[in-house]
Amino acid sequence: MDVAAGALLTREDLAARYSVPKATIDQWAYKKYGPPYFRVGRYARYRIEDVLAWEGRQASVPGEPAR
Numbered sequence: 001m002d003v004a005a006g007a008l009l010t011r012e013d014l015a016a017r018y019s020v021p022k023a024t025i026d027q028w029a030y031k032k033y034g035p036p037y038f039r040v041g042r043y044a045r046y047r048i049e050d051v052l053a054w055e056g057r058q059a060s061v062p063g064e065p066a067r
Contacts, residue, residue, distance in 0.1 A: 009046040017051075 003009070014035070015022040028034035029044060035054035037044045 003048045005048065007048045008040075009048060009051060011044055011046075014046060014051070 009017070011022055011025040011029070014025045018024075025034065029037065035046050035051045037046045037050075039045070
């Protein structure tokens, strides 16, 4: 998924990015897990910068304990 800086992603976009069902992204939001998001009316939007930063924090290094 090639996304421009400043782009806003939907939960459907995140589900496609991670190859998981949208319900998984919905559960992450409910459990306060996953990338931070904000609301535009009733719709959740994710800034690509926040998504990339969250992904970077999720990376594990062999031999190091999980974060």
